Amino acid sequence: IDTAFRLRRDFAVVKVCTGYVLVLVLFTSDFIATEYLLEGGTVFGASLLVLFGLSVTAWTAAAHQARRGSVEAFNLTFADLIRVWCLAQDMAVGLGRAFWLLELEPEVVDAENPEPFPDMRQGVVFHNVSFSYQAESPILQDVSLTANLGEVIALVGPSGSGKSTLVSMMLRLFDPDAGDIRIDETDLRSIRIEELRRNVAIALQENVLFPVSIEDNLRYAAPDVSDAQLREAARIACADFVDDLPLGYQTELGVGGALLSTGQKQRLSIARALVRNTRVLILDEPTASLDAQTEQRVLSNLKTWAKDKVVFIITHRPSTIRDADRIVFLKSGRVTEAGTHDELLALGGDYHRFVSVEATKDAKDGNR
Ligand SMILES: Nc1ncnc2c1ncn2[C@@H]1O[C@H](COP(=O)(O)OP(=O)(O)O)[C@@H](O)[C@H]1O
Ligand SMILES: [Mg+2]
Known part of the structure; x- marks a missing residue:
């Protein structure tokens, strides 16, 4: 029973550590992505930054909870975290598309000195x-x-x-x-x-x-x-x-x-x-x-x-x-x-x- 308990405890520690590493990786990749987009100065970049901020808050809260809670509780939080992260990714992609559309330049534009509509006699x-x-x-x-x-x-x-x-x-x-x-x-x-x-x-x-x-x-x-x-x-x-x-x-x-x-x-x-x-x-x-x-x-x-x-x-x-x-x-x-x-x-x-x-x-x- 002792061995089983120790194994479980070690398992939990490893999980928490993995969680932290994962969060760190996500932070870093997100940060790089944001920096990259901001260089272009697009609205999309800014929206990602906002999402980034939101994610940080969510992760911090989740991590705190995981440290205080039991292994089971942590499992749940971890799954939630992944879900939120996927949701955020979906949102980022969706927002990206919307802003891409908004930023499209029309191919057909007015001439330099556009004329009024003609009388049309012919x-x-x-x-x-x-x-x-x-x-x-x-x-x-x-x-x-x-x-x-x-x-x-x-x-x-x-x-x-x-x-x-x-x-x-x-x-x-x-x-x-x-x-x-x-x-x-x-x-x-x-x-x-x-x-x-x-x-x-x-x-x-x-x-x-x-x-x-x-x-x-x-x-x-x-x-x-x-x-x-x-x-x-x-x-x-x-x-x-x-x-x-x-x-x-x-x-x-x-x-x-x-x-x-x-x-x-x-x-x-x-x-x-x-x-x-x-x-x-x-x-x-x-x-x-x-x-x-x-x-x-x-x-x-x-x-x-x-x-x-x-x-x-x-x-x-x-x-x-x-x-x-x-x-x-x-x-x-x-x-x-x-x-x-x-x-x-x-x-x-x-x-x-x-x-x-x-x-x-x-x-x-x-x-x-
Ligand atoms: N926005 C579009 N982009 C690419 N191809 C298109 C687009 N609209 C129509 N086509 C293609 O142009 C051809 C002519 O289409 P269309 O002018 O709608 O023909 P019709 O009105 O005689 O049925 C079709 O082969 C169609 O697939
Ligand atoms: Mg037609």
Whole structure:
């Protein structure tokens, strides 16, 4: 029994010593890490320093407890210590990422003497635009297209062909690697970014609706519009279902627009883009969950509305695409065909094949 007791005592002493050594090692490594980061003068460095201070306190307290307590108590403290340490590491990594994001410099910046948004009397021109996200894999190659004032341009092509990338360049989320995009004669890069983005509206397939009233959702990007303008935007977007709700525009939406169907949410997002009344409107598949007839109605409303604007629409429905003023077919980042529905059908190429395939799908949907 004596031997067993002695063994246990020795064991405890060794454990305490190991604990101290471990703490010392952790201190040192943490200290070095902090020093290293502080040399860069980053906020992250400072946050680590704070964490370091906290850890010191925690360790000191734990060590005291361990020295006074029994072997069992120490075991517990030691495990806790490790847990806290791991937690601190996780926090440091998380904080590091957050601060890394905050410290990122935007790639797209204003020109030296940025110009206001042009009058736009002619329209938008993409001229030999090439772009890649990563150096080796080109996404857009030599894309040229003209969108005249008052025109609705349909961008068509298989998924991954670069349609979304192309329209995101209108907002200068990315700049072309080669070629340029002009509004009238003005290169997008010389327009003040804030003004450009104020004049270009975009509605996407997945839009965020806030858990506030429908009216507040619609007014969110254009707080000053009149009630009449709000209703007009809803009418064009075929979102007049709002009038049939018991509380109308005061209906409170749940988180992410719960309570509404996907199609209704999409119509609200289109209305939200329209209410801003911008010179350029982009619809990047926000009509995917509308039935073909509703989508067609939205487009025909848009054509009347867009007399002094340019509209880009990305959709897969031939019934809608055929009504566009011009169709641009993209394949692997290149424009393979461009023209009206009849012109492209007559070519008997990519667009022709696309229409046959999609029309079959539409027919199947209709029969369901
Ligand atoms: N942010 C991004 N970073 C890297 N590659 C991207 C990014 N966005 C899109 N891509 C790639 O670019 C290609 C074109 O995508 P996208 O423009 O979304 O096509 P589409 O809208 O026609 O489906 C795809 O191969 C896609 O994987
Ligand atoms: Mg897309």
